[in-house]
Amino acid sequence: MVSKLIDWNKVSLRDNLDILTGYAFSSKKFNDSDGLPLIRIRDLLSHNPVTKYSGEYDELYLIEKNDVLIGMDGEFNIVRWKGPKSLLNQRVAKIKSSNKNLIDNKFIYYRMHSELKRIEALTPATTVKHLAKKDIQNLTLLLPPIKKQQKIAAILSSVDEAIEKTEQIIEQTETVKKGLMQQLLTKGIGHTEFKDSPFGKIPSNWKTVFIEDVVEINPENLSSKTDDFYELDYIDIASIEKNNITGTNRYLFKDAPSRARRKVKTGDTIVSTVRPYLRGFAYINERYNETVCSTGFAVLRSKNECHSDFLYQVILSDRFVNYLISNMTGSNYPAVKADDIKTYNFTLPPKDEQIKISNILSEYHKKIETELNKLTILNEIKKGLMQQLLTGKVRVPINENEEVPS
Structure with a gap:
């Protein structure tokens, strides 16, 4: 292990990472229709803020896509923001490298997952656990050279992209199936004669x-x-x-x-x-x-x-x-x-039509099931890669002439 980590260095986050904690925006100007979306802790995993803020704000608290955010209450979740341009509310923090020679933004996103879980496990709480800014600042991490960080982040990002595409396929397939269910469970297949029912018009032989x-x-x-x-x-x-x-x-x-x-x-x-x-x-x-x-x-x-x-x-x-x-x-x-x-x-419906309807819908269910299995495998691959790459258990070779995504 020592030989593999010989070029890794201890890096203080206090000196090399900017940590911006969210602002306590006035709740009097919260609403659900006007202004900019407001990122609250509950929005981190959905990437879909439901609250908007209609007052004045400092542009310092504007969040763009791919900014790295951390929830500071409850579970200390960390995400790369996928939602719209939004404002950073209190008890959510944004982290960003202040020294691009020592810390890569994409790499620190992956590296912080295990650190936050460790802090969360050690944090006492009677009801809700709270993360303090100093808990992050006090960390000193063993990190590889910047080019290795960038390559590791690129590998993990490619798996994340595959995960995101699979999630989109699942979501799209579920949407199509839901629309079909509504149609097939009330109108059936190819009917021209209908009758009144508590559900509206239904096929006459149902x-x-x-x-x-x-x-x-x-x-x-x-x-x-x-x-x-x-x-x-x-x-x-x-x-x-x-x-x-x-x-x-x-x-x-x-x-x-x-x-x-x-x-x-x-x-x-x-x-x-x-x-x-x-x-x-x-x-x-x-x-x-x-x-x-x-x-x-x-x-x-x-x-x-x-x-x-x-x-x-x-x-x-x-x-x-x-x-x-x-x-x-x-x-x-x-x-x-x-x-x-x-x-x-x-x-x-009559039993033969029940079978036809369920066969159609089952095809969509099978597709969703296949994609869910694929998603499970991808998440396991990502978990294994993070354990191997972020700790230096597996060496990531770097060619000096290699172009690594930043």
Whole structure:
């Protein structure tokens, strides 16, 4: 390690990094329509400020794209700003190299991730953790020569670009699918004759049903008398990410959580009844047949009249989510009851059309799933590269004649 880091030097951030903390703009001039966007901590990850400021300001606090910003409360997030030209509000800081011979702006963005997490872990808090300007100024970092910094930053930036493109594809595909869902779940495919319904005009051969008419809810549960050494694979709320099951935990029945009770089979749809606005919904495919999920889910099993794939598409609709949210009770742990799900009504086509509709929408779901898997791989690649390159574990060769992006 010593030989690899022989050309790395200790650099004081107090002497070589400018740190601008945000201004306490008057909240009396906050609004949602006039003036410049105002970057608050909650906007850092979305890059989409919702508050605007209509008063006078010092141009020192203007933020442009690619400026490096740090949230100074809660989680100490660091981002390269992707949003519009905005103003820097209090408790958000901007960092910038003041010595281009020692610190590259793009490199310090990547390098600071681990430092901020370390500071966050060491910062005591009774409620919300706070980062001080001096916490950054007091850092002395071991950094490679400037050309190596630039090359490392260029490598990591190329992965970030791939991540961003993948995220855009996912977002665009989700938008297209959402529009198709709205059309197909109410108008169907190729109909010319329609009738009135509580949902407006629907195809004349469709009908309206309640979920309880065509679905069994929580059809099977593990008995409390199950053998202690019965092995089960358990799906909990944390196992669901973007409507996909990311994995299960294996338990003996005697060691399993008390909520591990609901049995699921291929074709079931599970719906989170706890905090349903988080969309903890998933379709049970062959891989998870005969597993067990938490009682924090409602298990929906289609009867013969309703195709399981079509039911899943109904569950994914914004209308169903909004229905659940409107029926939530409780403030600390907002939840809905299985009985609330039973009374959700929707339009039901003949079964052959259900299959056609679900096949169309499933293609978009598969594309989203493929891109999500790609995104996971890219994030893992980035994580590994950061661990290797930012610590000098992997040497980055530099040709003196090589043009490195600045």
